[in-house]
Amino acid sequence: MSLTAEETQFVKFLESFPQFYKKAYEIAENAKGISILPMEGGKNEFKMYALDDICHSCNIFKDGNLMITPKTTDAIWYKKENNNFFIFLIEFKGDLLCRNSSKCTLVEVVDNLKNKNFNEEIEHEIFLLDKVLSKYSDRMLNGLAAKPLETVTIALPLIYEEYYEKNKDTVEYLDIRNFLKNSRIVYRVVSISEDYEPNRQRTRARSYRCSNIIPSACKRLANEKHDKELAASYESSLQTYYRRYERAGIVYSAGFVDNIAFNNFIENYLK
Secondary structure, eight states: OOOOHHHHHHHHHHHTOGGGEEEHHHHTBOTTSOBSSOOGGGTTOOEEEEHHHHHHHOGGGEETTEEOOOOOOSEEEEEEETTEEEEEEEEEEOSOTTSBOHHHHHHHHHHHHHTSTTGGGGHHHHHHHHHHHHHOOOHHHHHHHHHHHHIIIIIHHHHHHHHHHHHTTTSOOOOHHHHHHHSEEEEEEEEOOTTOOOGGGGGGGGGGOOOOOOOHHHHHHHHHHTOGGGGSBHHHHHHHHHHHHHHTTSOSEEEEEEGGGHHHHIIIIIO
16 A cells, blocks of 8 residues: 555554554453454454553553553554555453443342332432442443543553654654544444354353343433433434544444454455
8 A cells, every 4th residue: 555654654653553563352362362353264363452451551641650551442553445554443341332331230239229119228328329320320331432532642642652753753743633634534342242152151151142122220310310321222322422433433333243254354354
């Protein structure tokens, strides 16, 4: 592919982190070394840069004893097509995003406790749970909502700043924020498919299935508090964030890919 001078500079910037150039299934591994991506038949071996690892290697996110590491996507890649420069941001999440949020689970627990005969015995505990619920914000939802935003506006500009300071005698300066603004940034969350049945967990396959039933307590509270997240799946809630990012021009496209379909995404879009 024929790259402009700025695009070449950006590619060189990524290439300065060769230790983090990894196969997709490796980047998608959890803390136990288990990947959410299928690997049979050489699938998901396409290499990208592990952006999370790059971010954690940078000194610019250290402020004394304080770590100010932003929320970043797991992987980053690029492609030039039809004179458009695409930057792909990929997040691997070993969860079912068709499920209701954990906030809904908390609502269910509180509602069940209120309907028990020993309500008076735990009246104070229920009072405290109601206070927690009124301020509760789902950590996974917030993280997945923030990752593309912080990657584009905080992480990449600051990582580039550190890179340039280390190499300014040999590289030409790139206005990274303007470059990102003019690039087509594609964000995808790769999550567990309902049909995913890894060999090591065949007997537990049903645990991967989603329920389409929204608890009545969640529906009721969603209407009372005008809290749409209570009656929506993670994916539905996240779509509202991602559409805003698209409208604001922060990302060109945002969406979701099942882990069993990610190899097709590689073949169709990344290569």
